[in-house]
Amino acid sequence: MLKFKYGDGVIKKDKQTTRERILDAAEELFAHKGYEGVSIRQIMAKAEADVSLAYYHFKSKRDLFNEIMLRRVEILNDIRLKALEAVEERHPGNAPSVEEIIDAFTHPLLDLLAREHEEWKYYFQLIAHINNSPDWGGELMTRYFDPLVRRFLEALKKALPDCDDADLYWSYHFLSGALTLTFAETGRLDNLSGGAAKSSDMASVVDRMPKFLAAGFERLCKK
Amino acid sequence: MLKFKYGDGVIKKDKQTTRERILDAAEELFAHKGYEGVSIRQIMAKAEADVSLAYYHFKSKRDLFNEIMLRRVEILNDIRLKALEAVEERHPGNAPSVEEIIDAFTHPLLDLLAREHEEWKYYFQLIAHINNSPDWGGELMTRYFDPLVRRFLEALKKALPDCDDADLYWSYHFLSGALTLTFAETGRLDNLSGGAAKSSDMASVVDRMPKFLAAGFERLCKK
DNA sequence: GTCTATAGCTTGATAGAC
DNA sequence: GTCTATCAAGCTATAGAC
Numbered sequence: 001m002l003k004f005k006y007g008d009g010v011i012k013k014d015k016q017t018t019r020e021r022i023l024d025a026a027e028e029l030f031a032h033k034g035y036e037g038v039s040i041r042q043i044m045a046k047a048e049a050d051v052s053l054a055y056y057h058f059k060s061k062r063d064l065f066n067e068i069m070l071r072r073v074e075i076l077n078d079i080r081l082k083a084l085e086a087v088e089e090r091h092p093g094n095a096p097s098v099e100e101i102i103d104a105f106t107h108p109l110l111d112l113l114a115r116e117h118e119e120w121k122y123y124f125q126l127i128a129h130i131n132n133s134p135d136w137g138g139e140l141m142t143r144y145f146d147p148l149v150r151r152f153l154e155a156l157k158k159a160l161p162d163c164d165d166a167d168l169y170w171s172y173h174f175l176s177g178a179l180t181l182t183f184a185e186t187g188r189l190d191n192l193s194g195g196a197a198k199s200s201d202m203a204s205v206v207d208r209m210p211k212f213l214a215a216g217f218e219r220l221c222k223k
Numbered sequence: 224m225l226k227f228k229y230g231d232g233v234i235k236k237d238k239q240t241t242r243e244r245i246l247d248a249a250e251e252l253f254a255h256k257g258y259e260g261v262s263i264r265q266i267m268a269k270a271e272a273d274v275s276l277a278y279y280h281f282k283s284k285r286d287l288f289n290e291i292m293l294r295r296v297e298i299l300n301d302i303r304l305k306a307l308e309a310v311e312e313r314h315p316g317n318a319p320s321v322e323e324i325i326d327a328f329t330h331p332l333l334d335l336l337a338r339e340h341e342e343w344k345y346y347f348q349l350i351a352h353i354n355n356s357p358d359w360g361g362e363l364m365t366r367y368f369d370p371l372v373r374r375f376l377e378a379l380k381k382a383l384p385d386c387d388d389a390d391l392y393w394s395y396h397f398l399s400g401a402l403t404l405t406f407a408e409t410g411r412l413d414n415l416s417g418g419a420a421k422s423s424d425m426a427s428v429v430d431r432m433p434k435f436l437a438a439g440f441e442r443l444c445k446k
Numbered sequence: 447g448t449c450t451a452t453a454g455c456t457t458g459a460t461a462g463a464c
Numbered sequence: 465g466t467c468t469a470t471c472a473a474g475c476t477a478t479a480g481a482c
Contacts, residue, residue, distance in 0.1 A: 018465080032358050036260030039457060050467060055459065057465095125357050132355040134348050135255050137409030138422075146415055169420035170431045173412050174401035181400025186360030189396050192369055197392035199361075208393045212439035219438035220431055241447080262475060273449060278477060280447095 019057045021047040027068050031125035035065055069144060072123050077148045079108040084155060095158040099214035105152050106179055106209050113183070114202035124183035131180040141176075156217065163221035171217045178213065242280045244270040250291050254348035258288055292367060295346050300371045302331040307378060318381040322437035328375050329402055329432050336406070337425035347406035354403040364399075379440065386444035394440045401436065 016024075025046035029038040040061055044051045058064040083104035087096045113120050130136050153172060157163065182205055189199045197204070239247075248269035252261040263284055267274045281287040306327035310319045336343050353359050376395060380386065405428055412422045420427070 032356075033259055034257040034356075036256055037258070040459085041456075051458095052460080052468085053466065061458070128355045128357075131411070132351045132404055132407045132409070133255075134407055134409055137407060138411045138414055141409070141411045142414040149415060165416070165419045166427065167431065169412060169416040170428060171435060172415070173404065173420070173422075174432065174435050176411075177400040177402070177404030178397035179400070181355055181396065181403070184355045184357055184360060186355070186357055186364070188354070188361045188364045188399075189392060191361055191365040192372060192395070193388070193392040196388045197396070199396075204389065205393060208390065208443055209397065212394060212397050212443050215438040215442035216435035220435050263477085264474075274476095275450085275478080276448065284476070 018047070018049050018053060022049065022054060022057060022064070023068055023071060026064055027126065028122040030065065030068065031122040031129065034129060035061075068123075068126070069140070072120070073144045076109065076112075077145070079112070080105060080148055081151065083108050084152060088155065096155070097214070098156065098159045098217050099210050101152065101155045101159060102175065102213050102217070103210040105175075106213075107206055109179070110182070110202045110206040110209070114206065117200075117202075121185070125185065128180040128184035131176065160217065160221040163217075167220045168217075171213075171220050174216060175213050178209065182209070241270070241272050241276060245272065245277060245280060245287070246291055246294060249287055250349065251345040253288065253291065254345040254352065257352060258284075291346075291349070292363070295343070296367045299332065299335075300368070302335070303328060303371055304374065306331050307375060311378065319378070320437070321379065321382050321440050322433050324375065324378050324382060325398065325436050325440070326433040328398075329436075330429055332402070333405070333425045333429040333432070337429065340423075340425075344408070348408065351403040351407035354399060383440065383444040386440075390443045391440075394436075394443050397439060398436045401432065405432070 022043065026038070026043045029043055029046060040054050041051055043064075044054055054061075054064065058067060084101065087100045087104045090096065091100075109124070113124055130140050149172065153168060156168060156172075160168070182199075182202075185199045187199050189197050245266065249261070249266045252266055252269060263277050264274055266287075267277055277284075277287065281290060307324065310323045310327045313319065314323075332347070336347055353363050372395065376391060379391060379395075383391070405422075408422045410422050412420050
């Protein structure tokens, strides 16, 4: 840990604690290689700290992973719930449009990713990874996101009162796939489009996504 | 390798070669844990063959992975191209609808997965994994699927002549995310819906997906 | 094609000094 | 909180007998 001396001899630590540096390093590596593709040694090398400190701050590799997930999830669910409530308050008495509801679900995330890219990029990539993992997707996405998702589905049900349950759930599933692939920022879109669209360009996707997805919900749900 | 004796003493080997058993075992394990989450020893234990045989049949772990990808990709791209050509032949002179084109892109895969589930399930899960990997998604999806995807995008451009290029590419990106998450069969949808929709129920998604996605393309692209 | 044996290295995790 | 040292296990890959 670097230390800096100031004027009167007060010792001030580097602004990040070791624990935070470990979490940051692990988050980035897990996002790229997956949980099992990364070793504690690689994490601690990146965090510039000794291997044994991983076990001082976290009781195991799996525990470290869980802490990474928990560190940011509450912030995300909080801003999305607030966005939904704000939309609902703008339409007292009747339901907001499907596009407005989906915008409340996706916009806060894409906006956060656009504005604080370095801070959030790897966390979102990790979520993309987990959402598409046959081993972990079912359990972890359910645990961390289902309460919020159910709240959004209720709102969508009011906007689409005649919608069949299965149509609504499948529509949400398509939304989820589109959203998390966008998080992954694989560069594939850049290759495919020859530069006409960029995987990392959140500003250019933030308006397109709710439009695209709302149209899907409406076509599947309306009789 | 098991051997069976028949009537006149002819010795017939088990129908699968060792090489195929290795490919099958590795495909399943890679689909679940990712490339780096699986060891050659785990693969060969599942394949019920000696570790050294992995290196006899394949020159390295990475080469084994490449062979897994190659083994099935041509079949997929072939049936999808044929499906597109069949749709185009049904509309001589003018363009097929967006929904018909997307159906030709998705239906063959979902149908294959529905009909030969055990044969294809793990390969599709592996593709879901790769598509969402920041490390591999850009390179591998481009290598294996871009020629076919470009062919489909040309067809879509004819069906949506006023569509902005960026809108078209982003629409395809949303399609890709929805499709590959469906491949992943994580069970998350089952949890969320309380059983009203099942991740593995390809018959119930095969009609919904083209409808949903075509609506998205059309809304983003039409002026 | 299949086996045994092994080289050389990395893994997750811990004990114990400071 | 941070370090050194270490363990037992597992890792990719190869050499060589049959």
